[in-house]
Every structure is written in structure tokens, then in C-alpha cells.
Amino acid sequence: MKPETDILPIGPLMIEHRLIERVVTLLEKELARIREGNQVNAFFLTSAIDFFKVYADRCHHGKEEDIFFDDLQKKMLSPEDKTMIENLKQDHVRSRELVGKLAGDVQESSRQPNAEISKTIAADIEDLVKLYKVHIGKEDKEFFIPVMKYLSKEEQDGMLCRFWEFDRLLIHEKYKNIVAQFEA
Ligand SMILES: [Fe+2]
Numbered sequence: 001m002k003p004e005t006d007i008l009p010i011g012p013l014m015i016e017h018r019l020i021e022r023v024v025t026l027l028e029k030e031l032a033r034i035r036e037g038n039q040v041n042a043f044f045l046t047s048a049i050d051f052f053k054v055y056a057d058r059c060h061h062g063k064e065e066d067i068f069f070d071d072l073q074k075k076m077l078s079p080e081d082k083t084m085i086e087n088l089k090q091d092h093v094r095s096r097e098l099v100g101k102l103a104g105d106v107q108e109s110s111r112q113p114n115a116e117i118s119k120t121i122a123a124d125i126e127d128l129v130k131l132y133k134v135h136i137g138k139e140d141k142e143f144f145i146p147v148m149k150y151l152s153k154e155e156q157d158g159m160l161c162r163f164w165e166f167d168r169l170l171i172h173e174k175y176k177n178i179v180a181q182f183e184a
């Protein structure tokens with residue numbers, strides 16, 4: 001299927017950034033609440049962790065790494081752009097680590113809530129918020145638009161189609177995994 005608009009492939013990625021930012025804002029509110037001495041909101045944090053694992057990482061970083069960065073790396077990139085891709089991929093690795101740590105700490109807090117684990121969770125959230133703000137800033141303001149020059153219009157349109165196909169398969173992947181986990 002050919003796209004019928006002049007949407008750049010970075011368009012959907014930037015729209016996804018806006019949703020991630022909304023969750024980052026909610027996390028900042030939760031961080032402030034915890035630091036005011038309130039109990040950790042495990043219900044919200046569990047949903048936020050699922051959002052970062054499935055939407056931010058699998059769906060968003062997935063399209064960036066498996067399609068966008070991968071196609072760019074087949075081009076004659078400037079040394080700066082090559083370095084930037086490695087830097088952005090490293091951020092993705094770090095974000096996975098931070099989300100994993102937050103998930104473990106939220107679980108521990110659910111088993112045995114105490115001031116120490118709340119403090120640790122607050123620090124986890126702070127690290128994650130900082131990382132995403134800087135990461136999205138780099139992609140939106142320094143990288144996405146300038147690297148479009150490496151791709152022809154046809155390549156950009158093809159990439160957009162592959163993004164759609166990637167997204168289409170994700171919902172099936174998510175729920176197949178959930179069913180398989182229960183069966184195991
Ligand atoms: Fe990214």
C-alpha cells in the first residue's frame with residue numbers, strides 16, 4: 001500500500017514522542033507526590049511501566065532501530081550522524097535498564113512498602129524522566145530532520161509503509177505473548 005499523503009516517516013515518530021512526553025509529565029507528578037511523603041502509586045506506575053515497555057520501547061524504539069536507523073546505517077553517513085545513531089541506541093539500552101529497575105523496585109514496594117524503597121523509586125523515576133527528555137530533544141531537534149536528506153522520496157514513502165506494518169503486527173504480538181505467559 002502506497003501512502004497518499006506527503007507525510008515524512010519521522011512524522012509518526014514525532015507524534016509518538018508527544019505521547020511519551022505526556023507520560024513523562026505524569027511521572028514527574030508522581031515523583032513530586034512521592035517526595036512529599038505520599039505512598040507510591042503502584043497502580044499508575046505498573047501502567048506506566050507497561051507503557052514504556054510496550055509503547056516506548058517495543059513500538060517506538062522498535063521502529064527507530066529496526067527500520068529507521070537500520071536504513072540510515074546502509075547510507076554514506078557523516079561521522080557525526082554515525083556517532084549520533086550509536087548514542088541514540090545507547091539511550092534506548094539505558095532506558096530498558098531503567099524501566100527494568102523501576103519495575104523491580106515497584107514490585108518490591110508492593111510486597112513491603114517502606115520509606116527506603118519509596119526513595120529508590122523516586123530516584124528511578126527521576127533518572128528515567130531525565131533520560132527521555134534529553135533523548136527526545138536530541139532526536140527531534142538535532143537528528144530526525146537533517147537525516148531525511150539521506151533518503152529519497154521513494155525510500156521515505158517505503159519506510160512509512162513499513163512503520164504501519166510494524167505497528168499493525170504489534171497488538172497481535174502483545175496479546176499472543178500474554179496468552180503464552182499464562183499458559184506457561
Ligand atoms: Fe529513540
Ligand SMILES: [Fe+2]
Binds near residue numbers: 060061064139
Ligand atoms: Fe524516539
